[in-house]
Structures are given as C-alpha cells and as structure tokens.
Amino acid sequence: MSFLQSLADRDRVFDFLVPEDSPVDVRHGPILYLEDVTVSFDGFKAINNLNLTIDDGELRCIIGPNGAGKTTMMDIITGKTRPDTGTVWFGSRHNLLQKNEPEIARLGIGRKFQKPTVFEALSVFENLELAMAMDKSLWPTLRARLTSEVRERIDAVLQTIGLADLRARPAGILSHGQKQWLEIGMLLMQRPRLLLVDEPVAGMTEQEMERTAELLTGLAGRHSVVVVEHDMGFVRSIARTVTVLHQGSVLAEGTMDQVANDPKVIEVYLGGEEEAV
Amino acid sequence: MIRILPSALHRSLSRRLTGGLALSVLALGISTTALAEDAQDPIKVGILHSLTGTMAISESTLKDTMLMLIEQQNAQGGLLGRELEPVVVDPASNWPLFAEKARELLAQEEVDVIFGNWTSVSRKSVLPVVEELNGLLFYPVQYEGEESSENVFYTGAAPNQQAIPAVDYLMNEVGVERWVLAGTDYVYPRTTNRILEAYLAANGVGDDDIMVNYTPFGHSDWQNIVSEIKQFGSAGKKTAVVSTVNGDANVPFYRELANQGVDAADIPVVAFSVGEQELSGIDTAPLVGHLAAWNYFMSVDNDANYDFIDAWYDYTGDDEAVTNDPMEAHYIGFNMWLEAVRKAGTTDVDEVKDAIIGVSVPNLTGGYATMMPNHHITKPVLIGEIQDNGQFSVVWETPSTVAGDAWSDFLQGSRDLISDWRAPMRCGNYNVVEGSCGAGAAETVASE
Amino acid sequence: MGMFSAGRGLVGLVLAGLLWLSAGSALGASEASSAPDPGRGLLTELAEADYNGKKAVIDTIVASGDERSRRWLESLADGKLQRLKDSGDFVIVLRNRGREWPVVDALTFEDAGEVSRRALDRIRINNALRGYLDSSLALFDLRVDDPQARLVAARDLIGEVDESSVEPIARLLAEESDSDVVTTLELALAIQRLDQGDVEAVEVLAGNLDSRARAALSQASRSDDPTLAAAASEALTSIEQVLKINRAAETLYFGLSLGSVLVLAAIGLAITFGVMGVINMAHGELIMLGAYTTWAMQQVLPGQPGLALLLSIPAGFLVAALAGVAIERSVIQFLKGRPLETLLATFGVSLILQQLVRTVISPLNRTVVTPEWMSGSLMVNDALSLTLNRLYVLGFALLVFAALMLVMRRTRLGLEVRAVTQNRAMARAMGIRATRVDILTFALGSGVAGLAGVALSQLTNVGPNLGQNYIIDSFMVVVFGGVGNLWGTLVAGLSLGVINQVLEPWAGAVLAKILVLVFIILFIQKRPRGLFPQKGRAAEG
C-alpha cells in the first residue's frame, strides 16, 4: 500500500532525494524570504513584484486595504497558489514553490484562515488531535492510538486557549471567538516554525481581542508569526514591525508610528478604509 | 457540502433497527404463506410485463391485451368451470427484477401460467427461474432464436419467420442488390444480421455490397448514419436498408430519413421491430412506402381480426388505439393454452406441456397457428408498406404458414441442432450429427 | 432491371400523352353521354389486375384523358381508393381511422356517408407501383405555370430518360424559360447520352454533384471505351474533391446541430443548477412537459401543425415554468443550502412526473407532426443539404441563448439573480426579495427546459422516457462548460456535439459516445472547474 501511495504522490520522484523533515536552516538569514513574486488572475495582478523577509522569531503585522493581496500572499506561502514568477524560500534550504500544501505544513508552516475553519463535526479535542505534529501518513493514522503523552499535550493546549471545559463538544457549536482560539490552538499543536494568521480578531469583542493579543504575543519568540489584520488598534497593540501592502507590493515597512506617518500610506488609506484613520 | 454530525449519534440506534427488520421479515413471511389450492379456486394467470421504465412503452399494452382476453374468457364461463384470475406485477424494465417477479409469481402466487417479457435479456433472466420452478411462460415477441426451453412457448417469430422472407421479397420482387444492415447493438440484431449476411452471401451478394452498422439503445442522432446510407446508396445499384433498430430509436431515425430526403422509392427500409404501435408515435406521411415484415398487421382484412380490434377499441375506450403483432401472439398463445388445458383437463404444468404440442388455433390473419414440438408456432409472413394513417398495407405474403425454427441453419454452432419436446426425445438442443442431446453430446464425445 | 425499363417506357408514354393533350385535342368525352361510365370499367380493371397489370391500367387511365384520373391516381397512391365488397362500387376513403370510415363515390365524388371498414376492399398497391404513379402524377405538373412545380417534375426525370422520351423532353426543353428547369432537364438528357457512350456528355456532368450523375459517371468509368472511361474517371476525381469539402461541411453542420440540441437541453439546467445550485433531476421531465405541450397544442389545433408549434413556444415555456414554480414551492424551498438533497428530492419528483404522464396520457409515444415548412432540407448544392428541422432547432437554440443572456445581463431580474447568487444575505439586506428571485429564477430555468422540449418534439420521440434520455447529457454539458457560466454551456454543448459527430464516422456511434465521455473525464482532470471556471474568491466557497 505504501508503495502505491508513494506512486500516488505526484511531486516526489524518489523518497531518498528529499529529506522531508529536515530542520529549517536559519543560520544564514531569515526564516521566510519572498523575492520578486508576481501572480495574476485573468490579467489582474494580485501580487506585483513582492519582496518580503521575515526573521526567525519575529512577530510581523501586515496591513493593507482590501485587494492589496494579503490573502493571496498567504496562499503562495502555503502552496495553495503558484506564483507566475519569483522565489519563495523557507530558511535557506527549502524552496516552497516546489512543495505542496501538506509538505509545507510538515516543514512547520501553520496557517489560520481569515474565516475560522475548524472541523465543526469533530469535537474540540479531536480538532486538536488531528492538528498534532506526528506522522501523518496513511497507515500510522489508521492505527494511531491516543497515548497519555498525546493527551497531556492536548490538555496543555486546551488550557492555553481556554477551551478545556468545552473539550468534548463539537466545534460547530463554539462561538466565533472560540473558533478563532481553537484554530490558533490547532496551530500550536502543529509546533510550527512559522505561523501565518489571517485576521484573527475580525468580529471579536474587546475582551476576546485582548485575549487573542496575549495569545499571539506569547507565541512570538518561540515561533515566527505573521499577522494579517485590518483592525489598527489591534495591530498597534501587538506589532513591532508593520508592513503595508498596496496593489500587490510593499508600500512601506517600519514601526507602527513610522508607517502611520508615511504620506504614501496616508494617501492610500484616505479613500480606502475607515480603520486606517 | 452538507455536514452531517458526528459519529457520536451512533449509540443505541440499532435498537430501533431491530424492530424494523424483524417487522419486515415477518411481513414477508406472512405474505409467503400460500393457501392450499382447491378446485373452486380461480386459475391464476401471471402477467409479467413492464409497466414502468423504458420498456413500458411497448409492454404495457400487452398487459392490457392479456387483461382483455382474460375478461372475455371469464365472460364465456372461464376455464374448466373455474374463473381465470390475472395476477399483474411490474418488473419495471429491470432485468434482475424480472427474475425476481417471475419467482414471486410462481413460488408465492403459484400462478398456473405466465404471459410475459419483451426483451431477450428479460427472457434470459426469467428462463432459469421458470425452468427451476417448472412454470409455463408464453413469450410473444419476435426474437433471435437459438433457444428452446421445455417451459417456454415462443409465440413470436423466429428469424426464419421474419427476416429471411423479407430479404427474399426485396431481392426478388424489388430487385435490391446492395444492403445496409442497420441495428441496435444487442443480441437480436446481431444474430439476425449474422444470419442475413450468411444468407446474402449464399445468394451471391458480395461483401462490398453489404454495410453493417450498429447504434446504441435509444440512439437519437442519426445524421451521420443516414448520410452514410445515402452515400452507400448512390453507387448505381438498388439499395435497401434492413433495420433491426429497436423501439425508441426509430422515431428519430425515420425523421432523419425523411428530412434527408431518403424516400421509399429510392432506398426502402424494411424494419423488423417497427409495428403499428411504434408508428403511432410518428407522423407517417413522409414514411409512406417503407416496409416492415411481421406475422400480423392490424390492417389485415379478416373478420376475426376486426372482432379483435373492435374488442380492443371497446376495452381501451379509444377508437384510435392500435393492435400489433405481439398482441396477436398473445392472442394465439392464450388460446393455445386454453385449448391445451381443456385437452388435458387440468392446469398441471407437465400435462399442459404435453397436451399443447400439436394444438391448432385460429390466428387473426385468416389461418391457423399450430404449436410445433420445438415450442415455436407456425405463422404466415407478411410484408407491409407504411401508409399515411400509421397502418401497413400488405404487399406480399408467404403462400402458406412457416414453422418457427429454434436453431438457425445459417449459424455455425446451431446448424446441427434441433429441438423436440415430445415424449421419447424431450430435448431442446438435440445434435443430429452426434445423435445425442445437447450438453451430453460433448461429454459422450469426450469420453469416447 | 425489368422494372426500370418499364419506368422509362411510362415516362415516354405519359409525355406523349401530355403533348397530345397540350395540342388541345383532349376533351371530356365521357361527360356528354349517360351511357355506362367508362371510369367504372377502368377502375374494375385496376382493382382486378396484379401489380404488373396495374401499370398497364394506369397507362390506360392516363391516356384516357379522363378529368377524374388525377384524383383516382392520387387516391390509389394513398391507398384510399377502395371497393365495396358487396356492390363492387368504388369509393374514395376520406379518413381511414376508427371503425366507420367516411367515403365519397369514386365516380361522382359525391358524399357516400360512412362505411364500415369491414365492408371495404382496398385496391392493393406497392412501392414500385407508387413510384410509377408518382412520376406520372409529377408529369401532370410539367405543364403547370409554377416553375417550382416544373422543377420538381424535371428532377424526377433525372436518370429516368430513355430513347423514347429523349425527343419529347428535348422539345419541352426548347420551350422552357426557367433556367433551373433547363439545367435539370439538360442533366437528365446528358445522363442518357452518357449511357449511350457519348464522351461529350461527360462535360455536362463534370462538376455536377447530383448522386445520379455520379452514379452514371462511375458506371461510365468502368466502360470498355478507354477514352470514355478516362474522361469519366477524371470528372469523378474532381467531383470527389468537391464532395470531400462538402462532407466536412456536412459533418460540421451535424455536429453543430447535435450541439444545439445539447445546448437547448442543458441551458435551463445551467440556470437552475449553475446559478441557483439546485441539482434538478426533474429537469428532463420539464423538457418532457414542453414536448407534451406541443403535442397537446396540435391536438387542440388539428390541421395547423405549424401554428400549433409556434403557439407551443410560449405555451411550453409557461407550462414548464409553472411546473417549475410548483416544484420550487413544494420541495426546493425547504432545501435551501442543501444542494445534494435537492438531487434526491427532485429525483423523486422526476419519478412522479414520468408516471403521471404514463397514467394520465399514455405510456405510448405521442405523434407530433412536423409542419410543412420544417420538413425536408435546404439544398446548398446538390451534395450538401441541411435538414430544415435541425436548422430551425439550431437557430432556435441560439435565439433562446441570446434571449437568456439578455435577461441575465440587461434586466432587473438578471441583476437580482446575480446579486442573490453571489451574496444572499447582502442582497436581502438591500431589499431584494430573495424568495421571489428564487421562484423566478427556477421558473426561468424550467421554462427554458420547456422550450427545449418544444424543439425536441421535432426531432425525437415524445414519450414518458424523453426526459431521461437528456438529463445525463445535460449535466455533462453544464459541468464541462463550467458551472454558473452560460457561455460555458454554449461552447461546451456545441463543441461536444462537433467532437461526437467528427468521431462518429470513424469510430461508430457507440464508441464515439464513449470517447466523448472519456474526454470529459480527462478534461476535468486538466481543468477541475470546467471550460470557463468561476475565478477568484467566490469560486472557493
């Protein structure tokens, strides 16, 4: 079966050629490196010559008006969309453009979607169980058992995201904010090197937002975190470095104050979104 | 995508399941209990025709025919002083369901005889059941032959009662030299065309002058094929199409012929599966002159036929209703069975089987049909031309009736086989060369 | 072969008779006297002769110059000239269905009441005889003023000319004014000359695409005379080349025609399925309803099939649309957002509708008459003719498509439909009544299915199984084109039609269909969202 399976994998020729779970090499520079990336849909350039570097352990916020290409950028990093040109490197060893989503995920890049996507039919506990970093190929999954070690890890994360009481409930009944946390919890279970977080506080109450900010800042350092967000207040509360995207490329980069005073940014945002003001 | 929630709901659901299953089994069990037969009980006649699905178009009228015949018979006092009771089931044009329903009729309802089936595949499906449970089946449709079962009576035409005389007519009376054999891809056209190819070759028609074409069931786009036929027919020799195209595909076929200007004077089409009922769905004005070969036409000028038609008009309440060849086959088969039961004095299957061989009853074309020892019957062969009123006018007929041949003389495997279900032989596939019955033959040969 | 020469003899004879008639010496001699009608004698002879004998009698009837002969021959050709069994009188049947048939006296043409069909004997006639009759009837028309009728008559002469008729035809040709008739008659004469071994006749025939000319040439190419054979083969080769182009054009037309049927069947589904997301398995039955509406309309307006067909277009649309509304209100509205469940429920609806038609109308197919102006074909040249009914259907499909595009792009309804499709909640917030839009959209899709039914009634069976034959193809077309894209449906339908027809002569009908299906399967691998996928974020939902 596993032989057939390896045949079924179209992106790999021979197993031994690709050291799959090799550590990310960050000795020579950043953990994520995008260069000259361009992608267009039907002639519309969603990403236009984008250059971006994220350092190991950094917490980076990315802002930009609607249609600036934030989500598309995430799609490219996680392998969902292939760019027309450009290169994307994870550490100095992994060319992400040659990998598909599961491989990228196994390298240690986790993603939280804009719309909270948890598995609604499964319990909170099971959601975390599926996300846990372990052998995710077919046979082991079929035969997997819940060891006490696994349980402990899941319990720990349940504590962190504050959903311990709801562990046995289906994820579908969680509130919007709880789903967001569950999703962050799932990212934690993956033990990623790099976390991509898309609009984590959309539709949250003040209190929920505070808690989310805590969660994310707590993550930085151990993990590199990229947050895409509209809410300026929230960004201000967590950000160290902010990158502004506009029409598919970087418009400005710096601290929140630097960026907020950049005349180009002000111009872009004036006709645009009210949050910027 | 729908999300259906979680596997947790499983639990003790199966408890309900128990109840349901047990109930249904119980219900089936009860329905199975048949009551002991008693002389005053009605004689049960099973009717196994599709009333739904693709074959309902052809078969549902046969069910009505049987109901009408039974009603008439009951009005005349029934049979052996007992009433006839029709048992109608619907095999829904589903071949395995035919077998199941046949089993239901024989094992559950304990009918004395079954009238049914249209397609060959449904007959093949029912055959083992009828043989296993020793039932009687009257099969009313023209078919490819190559079969003779002890329990089945074939009242439709075998290939020698339809195809060969039709080709003879075209060859001798119309002067056709070039042939298109067009059919639906299933066993009846395949066999008929193989027989015809052999027959034409024996009559000196070259391979170049024969074009064979098969189409799927219900084929509706005939543009290319008609165009090919036109081209094939423009070689300066008189050309005809022998069509074994089945049922529904005929309407678009004839429409395309008419619209591409192929008329009967240029390239006549002789069909073996197009009768009055099929024509009732077509505007026949452009088709006048195309031919069909059958053993009965509604237009036959005969009082028995007119009586039958009038009864049919009355029964259906529709003076535009049509009758056709398989209906006549049921008429003949039903009367033969009545006669055989009277002769045997019982409905016992084995006795009726013996009694029916040699029974003669009037057909609707002014002659008599006789049950032959091979369970096929004698029939006249009529060639008719389509009229603008959806009827056929007979242009030619065989001088006397033709006996159905179960095993074709023109096929390699069956050349040496005959069928005779009378006492000493009792064999459906007797090999005259080896002098032994069917499957046993090979064994004898092997052991010698 | 004997028959053919008999045919040629007849032509000569009739022509001679006609010329004689046209000389003015034909007078109705029978009218004057009250002596026994000679017609009765002629008809008795006709009734009693065998097929070959009947030909001679027909010649006599034609030569007699009796004014009634035309009607006699026509009735004979239709099988309506019949004889009463007891009296031996001749009648012409007016309507030959049912038990009692209305008749008129064949000699006086006066009404003779109704006669039981049992009391009648039909005067038998077969195909050969009918052909014989047709050409003699056509020759009655050679003298008429209408050049169109003369052309038809002239066409009948192609390949039927023999020595005896060369002379009279040549004379008629000299008097003929219409150029088409002239060419046709020249062709007819040239074929006869070619048969005689005249090399010059090849020139007249060269480049002519008529199949009978080709048949004559191919016969000549096998002739013993080397010059004739060479000239004929050369002419044949050049004809073959033209024919090849014609055949390619013909295949393309066949493909487009099949494609237009697919488009018509699928376009309604493209709306209900593509736009609303309802997997409507009863779509086929809505098509069936449209076809039955056509049938019903023709029953209401007997004798006016054309008018009935035209009226069926709005009627079919309405009937199917109303049925669609009923389905939407009774079933689909309860299944909002559960597209797969609509599949199951509408599957049930389709079973019910099918059986309803079987029970209420009949399990048998119904006759839908093709109006005069839709039968036959449009001759582009002698080898390429486009069947009219399919041409109309092709045009109709394009019209329906254009109208639909207009509705979707230019009307308030179209705008609302698109709004509701893209964001239901938002559209509702903006004051669009989503429920009303749902009903209207489903009605529109269903109504278009009804239109497809009206068109299909001209091509195929009108019966309870009609819908089932198209439902699977329809889904293939919509999916192949890309769900939610009307242009996709159009392009997909037409291209699948053409692919099928191009493959068919080469692979056979069954294999062609299989190959098309395999092609669809592989194509979807290449483009998992069809020919024209919806792009961007909307498609991800």
Added chain:
Amino acid sequence: MWLTRPLSERSTLLFLAVLGVVMALVVACNLWLPRGHALHVSTYTVTLLGKYLCYALLAVAVDLVWGYLGILSLGHGAFFALGGYAMGMYLMRQIGDRGVYGDPQLPDFMVFLNWDSLPWYWQGFDMAWFAFLMVLLAPGLLALVFGFLAFRSRVTGVYLSIITQALTFALMLAFFRNEMGFGGNNGLTDFKELMGFDLTAHATRLGLFIASGVALALGYVLCRAIVVSKLGRVCIAVRDAEARTRFLGYRVERYQLFVFMVSAMLAGVAGALYVPQVGIINPSEFSPLFSIEIVVWVALGGRATLFGAVIGALVVNYAKSVFTGVMPEAWLFALGALFVLVTVMLPNGIAGLLRRRRGDAEQVPTSTTTTTEAST
C-alpha cells in the same frame, strides 16, 4: 489491532447482534417451519433478503465515501457491476459444456456470435480463487486509476460527482457493445453452479443468504473500524474543510484514494454476492440512474451513520418489492413521494428521525449555508 476496535463499541455489537438474530430467525423459519405455517419463510423470501443484504453492503460502501469523505459518487454502480461481472465470468466458466451448444470452453453467447477462442481477459476465470481475487481487484484498480487522476487534480464537489457519473455511463455503453466479449445487452446468465453447489438448490440459496449477511457484517465492521480510527476523523476533516486538512500536513489525496478504493472493493463484493442470487448480470447495473438510486437509499436512511445506509437500502428495496406487486401501476408515485417526503421532512434521514426521538439535545449546524451566512 485497529480492525477489532469497533467490536468494543456498543452500537456495533448491537448491529451485529440484530443482524445475527434476524438471520438466524430467517434460516430457522425457512428450514424448520413447514410450508403453510404462518411464519414459514420461503426460499423465495430468503433469496430476496439475500439480495437486500447485498444492496445494504453497497449502500454502506457509498456511505463510507459520501458520509465520511464527502465524495458524492454517482458511479458506485460501476464498482458493484464490475464485481458482479467478475463473479458472472466465473459462473459462466463453471457452466462448462452444459451450455446449449455444449462447447466446453466458450460461453454460449460466444459460440453464437462466432468467437473462435476465449479472449485473454477471460483466462483464469475458471479458477475460483482468481475470480474472487478479481472481484476485489477489478473495482479496486478502477477506483485506483480513477481516484488517482481525480484526487490528484483536486476535482471536487459536483464536478467529481458528474465525472463519476460519466465513468459509469461510459462503462455501460462499453459493456453494451457485443465486441467487448461480455455478452452485450444480454449480459451473463444461465448460471448452473457455484464452487460445485447447484445454484437452484435451497441449501445453496440459504448459503448465499448467509454469505451476504456475513459480508455485510464484515464490511460494516471494517467501515466502522476506519470511521472510529484517527483516519476516520481525518476523513471527516477532509469532508468539512479539505484545504484546512491539507494545511495541517495531511496528504488529502492519499486518504481519499484509500477510502475510495476500500469502498469500491466493498461494492465489488456486494456485486459478486448479488449476481448468483439474482442469476443475471447485464450492463444495466452500470446505469447512472441505478447509481443515483443507491445514493437515495443512503440519504433516506441517514447519511454518515453506516447503519442508516443499511436501513435505507432495506426500506427502499422492500418497498419496491412490495409495491411492484401490490400496486404495479402506481408504485412509482409512492416511491417518488417517499423520496420527496423523506428529504424534505427528515433532513437526516430515518436515522436522524430515530435520533431526534431519542431526544439528543445537541444541535449543531449541519450545513454550510448556515456557517457561510454566519460568517458573512
């Protein structure tokens, strides 16, 4: 052992117990109650029930991919039919020289259409082990090739459904072709015996009934084992949010392919047991409408419950058997109405009804619209 896990579940044990008891009852009532006794179960009924059990196994196979993996296969009839054909070919070879033409090698239809020798793909089917292997391999390989292509290209949703439909439709047309050497429209029929047992014998029929029941039980346990494993949860994850699962590092297409193949093989087994009981296999089993009907059984019983599929298959087919006899001309109305009513009134099928009556409190959104609307 992962396979035995379901055996510690109460629901599975209950299912097996019910199945076992009912089957034992049927067998007992058939063997030991005299004909004419009110509770006698005729052999006809036994065969009928055997057929239902095959359908139930088929429905379980469909529920596995549809209910848990979210793949609405409108072509599962193809796998069922392939398994059936593999069995049919074995049974044809078993006829040997007892066919009407007495040819020891060629089946009747080949003699009849003048084939001079057995085509290569008929070789080996005279051996039971080979035929039974093909019962699994033929549908399995088709599922492998088809699934490999489709899942690799990420064909999803209705596109996937329609190409599965195209697949079975193409196969139907292909098998109708007489040149294929599978008997064309007439298919394979007139079987005599299976592994030496006379197919018309009552004991054989009982045996086939029991075999079908055992196959259903094993198939059910296998599916449950998959469903309750972590792999089963991955499947549900794929069903509900395919992209998300991928970002968690699962190679979704492998999971899809695996489960699809298991399901196809189960369908093949169901087909193989079905054929000797109904006595015929012909291309109409490939008909797309049949495949849709299977889906209807599952939906009617309740999707994603496995036992719901069993109930659905039994109820619909039982209704069909009864109605076609009791009301031959109106049964389609009843069946059609049943489909409509159940879908409209019981969104979670009969299983859902049972669950509701038990009063399960937890109500969770069951459709995407609810969630989409909530999030927009």
